[in-house]
């Protein structure tokens with residue numbers, strides 16, 4: 277374990293716990309002591325500061341890859357001499373099966389970031405603009421902007437959600453692409469499914485609509501739906517992006533997916549510049565076949581959110597209820613300063629996202645680590 281409150285610290289940091297001998301592994305995961313056992317063993321005592329900063333800053337998976345993925349990674353190291361062309365069909369075939377969509381719709385990228393950049397590139401090939409929410413994930417807008425596109429930013433609404441009406445009004449005749457990040461990042465709100473479906477169908481008649489579903493697997497909200505069915509039904513001009521970085525914990529190995537009409541997928545595939553590596557490919561193949569790990573990550577993410585947002589609720593601290601693996605909370609203090617204060621306690625929180633200078637994006641770590649976060653928050657600002 278490279279960061280966070282290590283298992284060793286929890287096991288051996290308190291003699292009471294060691295004496296109680298109460299901490300065990302959760303069956304089926306190599307990673308964590310039982311949170312409930314640990315809670316009772318720790319009682320009300322103070323949680324110790326971890327040896328290295330806990331990452332609550334980049335919406336990463338705190339558990340790392342699944343056991344199956346780790347085994348695949350170990351084996352794949354011995355294949356490091358190979359290009360990965362021979363695995364492309366297997367990868368597209370697996371995703372095709374899991375998503376119920378023909379593999380001719382699928383692009384496999386070096387992270388979904390590469391698919392996002394392809395959206396930005398296609399939009400900027402002729403003079404024009406793109407319309408994006410503000411704030412949002414910047415990969416696509418930044419790339420399109422760097423390639424000469426005008427980026428029209430549409431502020432989120434009063435509920436801090438993407439404002440579809442305002443986005444529609446901002447579209448000009450020269451708008452080549454509209455970007456919707458659902459759930460959004462850094463604010464983990466969603467767009468209501470029926471309104472989004474109508475919007476995507478209407479807007480994609482004349483221009484591309486890119487729906488970024490990086491956090492799709494985390495959403496537990498009846499108002500949410502993926503827009504994948506529109507691509508399945510054969511609609512043109514729609515790109516959906518998904519990633520192995522989040523729920524599968526493979527951010528460092530760069531695997532992501534695009535889904536679009538076969539003509540658009542072919543265009544994206546022709547222009548991509550990244551190449552996947554064998555370790556990432558093998559890890560993703562193993563991970564997407566392993567349902568148990570994803571279920572474990574979801575469960576612990578929910579628990580982490582409950583600990584964190586539960587505290588915010590109790591304390592009356594304004595926050596946006598998460599639809600992903602991070603939350604957004606109004607600290608009332610400048611975030612640059614908040615970041616520095618938390619770092620003194622070995623917690624790395626999100627950077628500032630202007631204009632929300634007093635709001636902090638907080639990525640979920642392990643439940644135990646979120647307890648340590650709450651303890652620290654109370655100490656600093658409670």
Ligand SMILES: Cc1ncc(COP(=O)(O)O)c(C=O)c1O
Nearest residue numbers: 387388389413461490519521532
């Ligand atoms: C909304 C969103 N889309 C895409 C990505 C990029 O993910 P990756 O390139 O690792 O697939 C991220 C990463 O944080 C994200 O938050």
